[in-house]
Amino acid sequence: MTRKTKLSKWAETAFQFDTELWRSKTTEGMVVLGKLPDGxxxxxxxxxxxxxxxxxxxxxxxxxxxELAPEKMNCI
Known part of the structure; x- marks a missing residue:
């Protein structure tokens, strides 16, 4: 069984990057996918x-x- 982790408002908005494609909240925390200029x-x-x-x-x-953000498939 996975333990639920409550994220603070800080964690939900932390680590903002210009290279960010999407972010998704999971039971373990926040996951952010990015793509650097070199691919x-x-x-x-x-x-x-x-x-x-x-x-x-x-x-x-x-x-x-x-798995986590199917609505963002066109970002990849």
Whole structure:
């Protein structure tokens, strides 16, 4: 069973990037997908305790978009 995490208003709006394609609230926190000018996709996961930024492949970005933000598929 997944533990529900309540995000503060700060966490819901934190880490705003110009390269952001979409953001989605999950049970673990907030997930933000971005794309750098050189075509590299970035994934930021964070909650009130902090966050982690990673680079992901286009296929991972497509899969996550389909799962978490299907209405944003045209962004990829």
């Amino acid at each position: 590299i996709f970035t994934l930021l996961r964070f909650n009130d305790e902090g966050g982690q930024l990673t680079h992901i492949s286009e296929s991972e970005a497509l899969w996550l978009t389909l």
